[in-house]
Structures are given as C-alpha cells and as structure tokens.
Amino acid sequence: MQPDTLQTPDADVPDEALRQEYQELTETIRKHRAAYYNDDAPLISDAEFDVLYSRLELIEARHPAIVANDSPTQEVGGEVSAAFAPVEHLSRMYSLEDVFSLDEVTAWGEKTAANAALRAAGHELKWLCEVKIDGLAVNLLYRDGKLVRAATRGDGTTGEDVTHNVLTIKTIPTQLAGENWPAEVEVRGEIFIPSVDFAAYNEALITAGKAPLANPRNAAAGSIRQKDPSETAKRPLKMFVHGFGVRAGLAAATQSETYQLMESWGLPVSPYFKVVDTLDEVLGFIAHNGEHRHDLLHEIDGIVVKTDSFEIQRNLGNTSRVPRWAVAYKYPPEEVNTKLIDIQVQVGRTGRVTPFGIMEPVLVAGSTVSRATLHNQDVVKAKGVLIGDTVILRKAGDVIPEIVGPVLPLRDGSEREFVMPTHCPSCGTALAPAKEGDVDIRCPNARSCPIQLTERVDHLGGRGAFDIEALGYEAAQALTVGPGDDPAENGGIIAPAGPGPITSEAQIFDLAAGNPDDTLRRSLAEVQVWREIRSKGAGTGKFALVPYFYSKATAKKESGPTKTTLKLFDELEKAKTKPLWRVLVGLSIRHVGPTASRAMATRYGSMDKIIDALETEGAREALAEVDGVGTIIADALIEWFSIDWHLEIVRAWAAAGVAMEDEQDESIVKHLEGMSIVVTGTLPTYSRDAAKEAIIIRGGKAAGSVSKNTAYVVAGEAAGSKLDKAVSLGIQVLDEEGFVLLLEGGPEAVEGRPNPGA
CATH class of the missing domain: 1.10.287.610 (Helix hairpin bin)
Structure with a gap:
C-alpha cells in the first residue's frame, strides 16, 4: 500500500x-x-x-x-554507531520531505511559489532538479582547501567519523583545486557504487563462493563503515556532491552556481541536474528520468527539487527536520520484501536449467511479481537463500525480477534448503554440464525436449530475432505442447510432455500466409488451452479447455482462425524477408546474439557462405578473427552446424522462402573500416538497431562500451555515463546530424566538427 x-x-x-x-x-x-x-x-x-x-x-x-x-x-536519519568516533557537524544535516505523487510535487511547488515573503521580496523563482542518489549521505569538512574530516549524517547533528575510509575514494580530492574557496567549508554529498561496478563486484564474489552484496546503497554504507580502510579501498566507491553546510564567505547566489564552483575546485559534481522555470518542466524532468533511470551511472530512487536561489532558501527556512525549500519525489519502489514459497527450475532454449523462486505475489516497479530468477545452483548457495525465507526482491524497470538475498533476522527455523533436480522436469532426461567445468547444468535432449522447443519457438519470434508480434510465449507453447491434465500448468514455466502441432521449429514457416499447403494450419483447429471460467468479470477458480487458434463454432458460424491467428500467418510471411543476421539469431545457437550475428552476416553475406566457411580447414581461427565473434562463438557455430537436424531447420526455412542471403548495396563505402563506434541515448530518427546496422555495413564495430580505443561516440537524448566517459577520454562525440555525415563521408566529413558533449 x-x-x-x-x-x-x-x-x-x-x-x-x-x-x-x-x-x-x-x-x-x-x-x-x-x-x-x-x-x-x-x-x-x-x-x-x-x-x-x-x-x-x-x-x-x-x-x-x-x-x-x-x-x-x-529526528533526522539514525543514531551514531559506537564503533566510530562521534563528530558534530558545523551545521545541521537535514533530511528531505518525501512525496509519492506528482500531485504532491505540484502542491508543494505551488505553496512555495505563493509564499507571501517571496512575493514581497520580488524574487525570481527557479527550480533546481536533480536525481536522488540511492547512497550514503556524507559531510566533508575542508579547511584551507584541505580535507580534514569526513562524517556520516548520523542524527543530523552528530555523525560518525569515517575520514580514513573516505580517503580511499580516489574521486574525492584531499586538496581543493582552483581558488576562492572559503577558509572553512562543509561539502555534502552521496557516496555510491556505480551500477555496472556493483554487478561486476557481485559476480566476482559469487565466483569466489562468497555471498553477494544485497544492493548498492547498503553496500556503499557498509563499505564506509568498515573498520579496516584497506577493505573499503577494495570497493568501487564514488561520490557526487550536491550542497554545502557551513560556507562562510562563499560568493554564490544560487545552488547551481555553487555546483560550478565545486566543479572548479575538483569536487565530483553530478551531471544529472537541471535548472528550470516552471513546475511543468519539473514534472517533465521527473518523467524523463523515471523512464531513463537505468541509463544513469548509479541507482536512483527519486528526484530532488530545490529552489535555486539561496536567498529564497533562507526566507523559506527549515522545520525541525526538513528544509521547506526542497522536496524529494520518490519513484515507485523497485525493491520489496516478500515470502519465498518455493524454488523450482525452468529449462531454457539451449537446455540450461535455471532455478527460479515462487513468491507471495507483491507489487514492485508497477507490476505484480510472483516469480524471480536465481540464475543457477551456485548463486542460490552463494546468496544463502532458503525456501521459506523472507527475501529482498528487485525489479528494475523491464529487467527480469531477481531475488537479491534473504532477510536473515526474520528466519524462524522452518526454512529448508533447495536441492537441484537430477532429471529434466519436462522430458525426464538426466541433467549434466555441457562440458567439464561448466557451472550450469543442461538437459542434453535438445531435439525432443518439449520445453526447449517451446522456448526456441518463442525466441525466434522475439524482437532480437524475427520480431513477430503475434508469436509470444503463450502462442509458442500452444504450438508445441499439449494442454496437459492440470490447468495450473497451462502457461506455466514447466511444460507438460507434448506433442503439439509443431514438433520442430523447422515447421514454423509452413504456417506463413504464402504457404500453399495449409495442412498444418488446419491442424491448429484442434489446439486447446485451459482458460479460467469467469462470471461477471471475475474468476471462478474453475477451468475449461477452449480453442486457442480458432474461434469456437456456433449454430450460426463455423469455427475459423481468429484475427490474431491470421495476423500470425501474415507476420510469418513478412518475416521471410528479414535480414540474414535475424535468421542467425532465430536459430538459437548458444552464445550467438545480435552482435555476433550482424558481424557474421556482414562478413559472409549468405547462409551458404557461412556454412562453407565452417567446413573449411582453419575455420575456427578464421571465424574467431571476425570482429564481434571470437573463439567461444566460433566453437559454438562449428558445433551447431555440425548437427544434421540443425541443418534440416536451415533447409526447411529456405524451402519455405526465408531469405538466406542479404542484398548487397554496392554503393555503400566501407568508410568506417576498423573503427569502434558507440551509440548511446535516444536518437531522433535512428533506432539503436538501425544505427548499429549502419555502422557495421560500413565496416565499423558497433561497440557497447567506451574505451580509449573508441573512435566516436554517437550521443542522443539521455546519453548517460557513456557520454561522460567519452568526454573524460577526449573522444569526439557526434549528435545525429554528425552521425549521418560520418556514415555518408567517413571521418573526413566530421573532422573539426564541434563536440556536443564538451
């Protein structure tokens, strides 16, 4: 609630x-x-x-x-831990008033704007909006430009002395640069762990058999409270500063001006802030960052809105706990606690067996969640999760829900360990690693395992493959497996033993509208699924078998394909013309995703040439040299195309009319040969896929991360941390106009072009 x-x-x-x-x-x-x-x-x-x-x-x-x-x-915040020396702040560190709806933001803004003292003074009211970092609040005290103390917020008046630990954070200057800093100044900010670094750090912990950290905020706070600073130094901590406490003699009239000052002194200032004139613009800032919150360098849980003018801030003043001149809007939560009822496993399209948690349904990130991934048995062990635990559940936007870890103090002794199954829950085949040393275990019955077939058919309809809107998971399951005896299994993760109308993905394009033989299409009339019987708009708890692809016959109308089914036929026909790289992705070759598929399609141009290359002596080495492929993917390609029934799929798709060769545009010049180019943010007219395609067909590499070897960064709206890194490395940044010039004329066309990221 x-x-x-x-x-x-x-x-x-x-x-x-x-x-x-x-x-x-x-x-x-x-x-x-x-x-x-x-x-x-x-x-x-x-x-x-x-x-x-x-x-x-x-x-x-x-x-x-x-x-x-x-x-x-x-009160403000928490108490001061006895493990650290207490430190009294020179000026109080306040909390912020939290609000949870846009109406509350508007009401606060209108009340602030209507303040009689402000009207009488004739102040110009501007709003400074900035992201609310989910980190640990820290107060830095500089005397004569030298960092002499760092303390946590504590209860707002007294914090904990964490100076030795903070000194291990390389982005915090021990001596201020520039000039005109006060003789004594308190700098406030948030210590955090960047999202990418947090994921990598946790992955390393799990690999080492250690429990991962629960979330970036607690990890940052726990890191700063380490008794041994050398342990703190191992954590990938950073800080952004966002305000002052004591600032006697500071020559600045606004909050935004102080950010410029702090930056000139070498302090790390967040790039994610904006000064606006109206409340509508404030709401726009909130909406934009809510949509792009996972594109940022770090986790956020909301937006802070402040009056920019210091004089207005002084006139508005503070309550005993919060300033009246600022408010914190909090986004819907992405972490909640819930009960882990059971742990089961699902089998993926390449046979990988993955544990997942079944939980008491809970609302998180705007949707009700009852299942979440646990990756593999080693992760379950490393996280220390037991069936029956209260667990922390995280769902970041569209990301698959993940169980972060247990809430240990809430255990009562009734919890039990998860035991990984020894046989496939779908086909009964004994499970085993694909090769010695693999962490994951797999079902080796790739050809006949019903659930693997379902997953592969669902995958080939996905956006990264053929992008067939009418072919989702439920349709894939209806095509490949029977409805089973238990209504609860319908649409579930574990498919009952088949078969359905399709016994191999080789048959999928036989359903296309252009297929002259409609035998398979007619067989869809027999497909039934369990549906809950509803009464007056509410579920009854009772289920009945109903047709899935065909309408139910009535006295006045014969049964026939539904509109959705006819759309599926049409979209399968259109999918036949998709580029070669999408065909490669649709084949569900292990490790082979869009990047490697684009590289292979660009290098060879046709399926026949790819197969010929795989059969040539020295194929592994030749494939591995293709930019974006490498040895692991080369081995996966050679292994997949060596299996007869896999080749049958390729031949069947070709016979059904699927394009197995890309048309070559001879007018396209390889301007970008050997160049690594990163596209980040949202471009006005290019989708991310289209931009990558344009780079690859001109000989370039569409890279996912920025490094010193990056030639250009193409930055659109909400470019985020990749843009920041490009600027710090001195890499040329292009907007869409510059990108088009680069595509048309190569590097010479953008030489000397102004850098929009500078």
Missing part, C-alpha cells in the same frame, strides 16, 4: 487504542531505522518503511497533542 492511499485515522478512535498504535509505530520505526542506518541491514523494504512512516505522520497531523518530543518525525 502506498502512503497516499492510507486512510486518515478516525477522529473517534478511543484515545487508548490510538496511543497504543502510536507507541507501536514509533518503536517499529526506530527499530527499522537502526537496522537501516546503523547496521546497513534493513529488515523491510524502503516502500514498507515509507508506509509506516506516513501512517505515523497522519496520526500526528490528526492528533497534534499526541506527538512525543522523541518522535521519529522530529
């Missing part, structure tokens, strides 16, 4: 009951604050804490007489 949906307490609730609820709420909130701020091991999710805190605020707003002097609403 979100805070803005809480009901206001009933004014007629007996005083004793209300006081009891109030007391329990304050104790619960204090316990969770201590776990979050002092132990870096929260017992509940941020979203659950927000609900409790908002409930407390509502009670206090309704019944002011009940407010205790030591209420959590009168």
Whole structure:
C-alpha cells in the first residue's frame, strides 16, 4: 500500500487504542531505522518503511497533542554507531520531505511559489532538479582547501567519523583545486557504487563462493563503515556532491552556481541536474528520468527539487527536520520484501536449467511479481537463500525480477534448503554440464525436449530475432505442447510432455500466409488451452479447455482462425524477408546474439557462405578473427552446424522462402573500416538497431562500451555515463546530424566538427 492511499485515522478512535498504535509505530520505526542506518541491514523494504512512516505522520497531523518530543518525525536519519568516533557537524544535516505523487510535487511547488515573503521580496523563482542518489549521505569538512574530516549524517547533528575510509575514494580530492574557496567549508554529498561496478563486484564474489552484496546503497554504507580502510579501498566507491553546510564567505547566489564552483575546485559534481522555470518542466524532468533511470551511472530512487536561489532558501527556512525549500519525489519502489514459497527450475532454449523462486505475489516497479530468477545452483548457495525465507526482491524497470538475498533476522527455523533436480522436469532426461567445468547444468535432449522447443519457438519470434508480434510465449507453447491434465500448468514455466502441432521449429514457416499447403494450419483447429471460467468479470477458480487458434463454432458460424491467428500467418510471411543476421539469431545457437550475428552476416553475406566457411580447414581461427565473434562463438557455430537436424531447420526455412542471403548495396563505402563506434541515448530518427546496422555495413564495430580505443561516440537524448566517459577520454562525440555525415563521408566529413558533449 502506498502512503497516499492510507486512510486518515478516525477522529473517534478511543484515545487508548490510538496511543497504543502510536507507541507501536514509533518503536517499529526506530527499530527499522537502526537496522537501516546503523547496521546497513534493513529488515523491510524502503516502500514498507515509507508506509509506516506516513501512517505515523497522519496520526500526528490528526492528533497534534499526541506527538512525543522523541518522535521519529522530529529526528533526522539514525543514531551514531559506537564503533566510530562521534563528530558534530558545523551545521545541521537535514533530511528531505518525501512525496509519492506528482500531485504532491505540484502542491508543494505551488505553496512555495505563493509564499507571501517571496512575493514581497520580488524574487525570481527557479527550480533546481536533480536525481536522488540511492547512497550514503556524507559531510566533508575542508579547511584551507584541505580535507580534514569526513562524517556520516548520523542524527543530523552528530555523525560518525569515517575520514580514513573516505580517503580511499580516489574521486574525492584531499586538496581543493582552483581558488576562492572559503577558509572553512562543509561539502555534502552521496557516496555510491556505480551500477555496472556493483554487478561486476557481485559476480566476482559469487565466483569466489562468497555471498553477494544485497544492493548498492547498503553496500556503499557498509563499505564506509568498515573498520579496516584497506577493505573499503577494495570497493568501487564514488561520490557526487550536491550542497554545502557551513560556507562562510562563499560568493554564490544560487545552488547551481555553487555546483560550478565545486566543479572548479575538483569536487565530483553530478551531471544529472537541471535548472528550470516552471513546475511543468519539473514534472517533465521527473518523467524523463523515471523512464531513463537505468541509463544513469548509479541507482536512483527519486528526484530532488530545490529552489535555486539561496536567498529564497533562507526566507523559506527549515522545520525541525526538513528544509521547506526542497522536496524529494520518490519513484515507485523497485525493491520489496516478500515470502519465498518455493524454488523450482525452468529449462531454457539451449537446455540450461535455471532455478527460479515462487513468491507471495507483491507489487514492485508497477507490476505484480510472483516469480524471480536465481540464475543457477551456485548463486542460490552463494546468496544463502532458503525456501521459506523472507527475501529482498528487485525489479528494475523491464529487467527480469531477481531475488537479491534473504532477510536473515526474520528466519524462524522452518526454512529448508533447495536441492537441484537430477532429471529434466519436462522430458525426464538426466541433467549434466555441457562440458567439464561448466557451472550450469543442461538437459542434453535438445531435439525432443518439449520445453526447449517451446522456448526456441518463442525466441525466434522475439524482437532480437524475427520480431513477430503475434508469436509470444503463450502462442509458442500452444504450438508445441499439449494442454496437459492440470490447468495450473497451462502457461506455466514447466511444460507438460507434448506433442503439439509443431514438433520442430523447422515447421514454423509452413504456417506463413504464402504457404500453399495449409495442412498444418488446419491442424491448429484442434489446439486447446485451459482458460479460467469467469462470471461477471471475475474468476471462478474453475477451468475449461477452449480453442486457442480458432474461434469456437456456433449454430450460426463455423469455427475459423481468429484475427490474431491470421495476423500470425501474415507476420510469418513478412518475416521471410528479414535480414540474414535475424535468421542467425532465430536459430538459437548458444552464445550467438545480435552482435555476433550482424558481424557474421556482414562478413559472409549468405547462409551458404557461412556454412562453407565452417567446413573449411582453419575455420575456427578464421571465424574467431571476425570482429564481434571470437573463439567461444566460433566453437559454438562449428558445433551447431555440425548437427544434421540443425541443418534440416536451415533447409526447411529456405524451402519455405526465408531469405538466406542479404542484398548487397554496392554503393555503400566501407568508410568506417576498423573503427569502434558507440551509440548511446535516444536518437531522433535512428533506432539503436538501425544505427548499429549502419555502422557495421560500413565496416565499423558497433561497440557497447567506451574505451580509449573508441573512435566516436554517437550521443542522443539521455546519453548517460557513456557520454561522460567519452568526454573524460577526449573522444569526439557526434549528435545525429554528425552521425549521418560520418556514415555518408567517413571521418573526413566530421573532422573539426564541434563536440556536443564538451
């Protein structure tokens, strides 16, 4: 339940009951604050804490007489740990008022703009918007430009001395650069771990058999609270600064001006801020960063909006806990806690067997989630997850939900370990690693395993392959397996034993509209699936078998293909003309994705030439030299095309009319031969795939990361950290206009062109 949906307490609730609820709420909130701020091991999710805190605020707003002097609403942050020396800040570090809806942002902004003192003074009101870093708040004290102390926020007045640990962070200067810095200045900011570095660090921990860190925020906080600074130094920590405490003699009128000053002093300032004139622009900033939040360097949980003018900030002042001149809008939570009911396994299109958790359904990142990945048995062990645990669940945007780890203090002894199965749950074949040393185990029955066939058919219809909108997972399952005896299995992860109308993906294009033989299409009339019987718009819990691809016959109308089925036939026909690289992706060759497929299609141009190259002496070495392929993918290609039934799929698709050769445009010049080019952000007219295609067919490499070997970075809207790195390395940045010039005329066409990233 979100805070803005809480009901206001009933004014007629007996005083004793209300006081009891109030007391329990304050104790619960204090316990969770201590776990979050002092132990870096929260017992509940941020979203659950927000609900409790908002409930407390509502009670206090309704019944002011009940407010205790030591209420959590009168405090800032947590307490000071006994493990570190206490440090008193020169000026108080405030928290921010949290709001959870755009209406609340607008209401706060309108109230601020209507302030009588501001109107009387005739101040120009501008809003500074910046992303809210999900990290650890730290106060840096500089005297005569030298860093003398670093402290956590603590309770806002007193923090923990973490100077030795902060000194290990290379991006924080120990001596300020430039000039005109005050003799004494407190610099406030957030310490965080970049998302990419966090993922890599966790992967290394799991490989070493250690438990991964729960999330970047707790990892950053725990890193700074290490007793041994050498341990802190091992963590990939960074900091962005966003404000001052004491700043006597600072010659700046606005918050944004101070950011320019701090940057000139060598302090790391976030690139993700903007000064705007209107509340509509504030809401636009919130919407844009909500859509692109996972393109940023670090995790965020919201947007901070401040009045830019320091004079306005002084006029508005502070409450006992928060400034009136700033507010923090919080996005819907992407981490929640829920109960792990069971761990089962799913079998993928290449036979890989992956554990996944079945959980009590919970709302996270705007959708209800009841399943989440656990990757493999080693990850389950490393994370220490037991069936029956309360677990932290994370879903970042469209990313597959992932179980982060257990909430250990909530265990009661009833939990049990997960045991990996020894046989495929779909076909019963004994499971084993593909080769010695592999972590993953696989079902080797690739040709006949029903679920592997379902997964491969679903994959070939996906956006990265043939991009067939009407061929989703449910349609793939209906085509390849029977409905089973249990309604609960319909549409589930584990498919019952088949067969369906299609016994090999070789047959899929026989359904295309242009196929003169409609025998297979007619067989779809017999396909049935379980559907829940509904009454007055609600489910009844009872299921019935109903046709999937054909309409149900009535007294007035014969059964026939549904509109969706006819669309599937038409889209399969259109898919026959897709470029060769999509055909290669659609074949479900292990390790072979869009990048390698584009490289192979560009290098050889046709399926026949690829097969010929695979059969040539020295094929492995030749393939490995193709940019974007390498030895692992070369081995996978050679192995896949050596299997007869795989070649039958290629021949069947070709016979059905699937294009196995790309038309060569002789007018395209290989301007970009050997150049590594990175495309980041959103371009006005080029999709990401189209931009990569344009680079590859001109001989370039469409790289995914920026390095010193990158020739150009093409940056669109919301380019993010890749643009930042390009600028820091002095790499030329092109907008779309410059990109088009590069494609048409090569490097000479953009030589000396102004750099939009500088």
